[in-house]
Amino acid sequence: MSIFKIEGGHRLKGEIVPQGAKNEALQIICATLLTASEVTIHNIPDIRDVNKLIFILGELGVKIKKLDTNSYSFQADDINLEYLESLQFKKDGSSLRGSIMIVGPLLTRFGKGYIPRPGGDKIGRRRLDTHFEGFIKLGAKFRYNKEESFYGVEADELHGTEMLLDEASVTGTANILMAAVLAKGETIVYNAACEPYIQQLCKMLVSMGAVIDGIGSNRLIIQGVSNLGGCIHRVLPDMIEIGSWIGVAAMTRSALTIKNVSWKDLGLIPNVFRKLGIELQQIDDDIYIPSQESYEIQGYMDGSILTVSDAPWPGFTPDLLSIVLVVATQAKGSVLIHQKMFESRLFFVDKLIDMGAKVILCDPHRATVIGMNHESSLKATTMSSPDIRAGISLLIAALSAKGTSTIHNIDQIDRGYENIDERLRSIGARIERIESTF
Numbered sequence: 001m002s003i004f005k006i007e008g009g010h011r012l013k014g015e016i017v018p019q020g021a022k023n024e025a026l027q028i029i030c031a032t033l034l035t036a037s038e039v040t041i042h043n044i045p046d047i048r049d050v051n052k053l054i055f056i057l058g059e060l061g062v063k064i065k066k067l068d069t070n071s072y073s074f075q076a077d078d079i080n081l082e083y084l085e086s087l088q089f090k091k092d093g094s095s096l097r098g099s100i101m102i103v104g105p106l107l108t109r110f111g112k113g114y115i116p117r118p119g120g121d122k123i124g125r126r127r128l129d130t131h132f133e134g135f136i137k138l139g140a141k142f143r144y145n146k147e148e149s150f151y152g153v154e155a156d157e158l159h160g161t162e163m164l165l166d167e168a169s170v171t172g173t174a175n176i177l178m179a180a181v182l183a184k185g186e187t188i189v190y191n192a193a194c195e196p197y198i199q200q201l202c203k204m205l206v207s208m209g210a211v212i213d214g215i216g217s218n219r220l221i222i223q224g225v226s227n228l229g230g231c232i233h234r235v236l237p238d239m240i241e242i243g244s245w246i247g248v249a250a251m252t253r254s255a256l257t258i259k260n261v262s263w264k265d266l267g268l269i270p271n272v273f274r275k276l277g278i279e280l281q282q283i284d285d286d287i288y289i290p291s292q293e294s295y296e297i298q299g300y301m302d303g304s305i306l307t308v309s310d311a312p313w314p315g316f317t318p319d320l321l322s323i324v325l326v327v328a329t330q331a332k333g334s335v336l337i338h339q340k341m342f343e344s345r346l347f348f349v350d351k352l353i354d355m356g357a358k359v360i361l362c363d364p365h366r367a368t369v370i371g372m373n374h375e376s377s378l379k380a381t382t383m384s385s386p387d388i389r390a391g392i393s394l395l396i397a398a399l400s401a402k403g404t405s406t407i408h409n410i411d412q413i414d415r416g417y418e419n420i421d422e423r424l425r426s427i428g429a430r431i432e433r434i435e436s437t438f
């Protein structure tokens with residue numbers, strides 16, 4: 001397993017171009033299974049999770065052409081459904097969360113979709129009920145092999161229906177939507193997730209010939225069509241990566257420009273960082289963060305302490321709470337971080353406490369951070385990345401800390417951040433990737 005060695009305490013400077021969004025790319029790549037025609041996708045991030053999904057599509061028989069580092073074409077005109085029942089698929093499919101979204105397209109186009117319990121971050125229970133309840137409503141038969149943790153749905157034909165999702169699951173909405181576009185008749189999905197990446201998926205499906213109303217809302221109305229054609233699609237910049245770069249700038253007191261961020265798709269993200277006292281300037285479609293010696297957390301109007309919590313879009317994304325938490329450790333003032341969606345995402349604060357941060361873990365969902373206002377630095381240490389966002393948060397902490405830190409298990413960071421070490425070096429960070437054969 002490779003490690004990062006980071007010599008912290010240095011100011012950074014320059015421009016960063018955000019990668020394409022991981023969580024959009026995973027949906028969009030799965031949607032290529034809905035048509036026998038060629039689909040071209042630009043701005044696909046070159047990261048582990050996405051590359052694993054592309055590998056799975058290749059094993060399924062999809063013809064894949066890599067046009068350049070971040071552009072691919074996919075043609076699913078000769079699918080090998082036998083792969084779905086192979087031992088190899090049980091291993092490949094379980095290695096990432098995004099693989100769950102091949103089920104909807106396969107079910108609707110080929111009458112069956114299987115998946116081992118998908119992987120992804122170990123950040124608490126991550127149930128799949130919403131996905132399968134949606135497929136069952138559309139007329140699919142469901143089976144689950146408990147010993148193998150293997151899910152399956154089958155149907156000769158799917159029929160449009162009305163459904164109220166039990167929760168606004170992001171991948172669940174994507175999966176049901178992709179199944180419904182080729183179902184017979186009208187499907188209404190209420191309590192649908194509606195974040196920009198779902199909107200992007202809807203737009204892509206419409207350009208392939210799907211008929212979808214209510215895009216951007218939590219009520220999607222889909223008129224099934226008999227087949228879909230090809231299209232060209234461009235993935236949005238990754239809002240979680242953009243938030244991570246804001247965190248890097250604040251913690252290292254650096255001036256950074258984040259290019260072409262698609263401001264209109266960032267929702268509450270700029271607001272939340274501004275509430276921590278971080279100055280963000282909009283220059284065209286870029287974010288400019290000036291070097292700030294100090295940033296002060298704003299309380300509420302009545303003087304009470306700020307809470308930053310997650311909620312389904314247009315609420316604040318849970319994927320940025322770990323980054324907000326680490327940034328707060330050097331703010332002036334205090335904040336309560338409330339991670340409502342996931343149960344095990346805050347345990348990494350132990351490492352920050354070892355580094356000298358003032359954090360009280362109140363319970364698995366809540367942590368109070370008492371900012372140190374850069375009056376004392378975090379201390380370098382050796383740590384391991386438990387999940388993708390805790391991993392990048394520890395990396396940000398290490399960049400601001402005095403001395404040299406080591407981060408193990410950096411595969412977790414590579415799941416979602418393209419060439420992070422090289423890009424950090426390009427703005428002056430002292431970070432080294434040490435490949436290990438152990």
Ligand SMILES: CC(=O)N[C@H]1[C@@H](OP(=O)(O)OP(=O)(O)OC[C@H]2O[C@@H](n3ccc(=O)[nH]c3=O)[C@H](O)[C@@H]2O)O[C@H](CO)[C@@H](O)[C@@H]1O
Nearest residue numbers: 023097098125126167168169170171172312318319341342
């Ligand atoms: C590959 C991918 O796209 N992964 C993202 C996707 O995961 P994923 O689609 O797996 O996450 P879901 O939206 O299904 O649910 C996330 C968690 O929030 C809970 N929940 C969800 C909706 C709701 O209204 N109430 C509620 O409590 C769920 O029970 C679950 O614990 O969305 C998550 C929530 O934005 C992100 O963290 C993941 O990065």
Ligand SMILES: C=C(OP(=O)(O)O)C(=O)O
Nearest residue numbers: 097098120121319388389
């Ligand atoms: C939780 C995340 O990813 P996944 O759903 O792929 O585990 C994430 O991107 O922060």
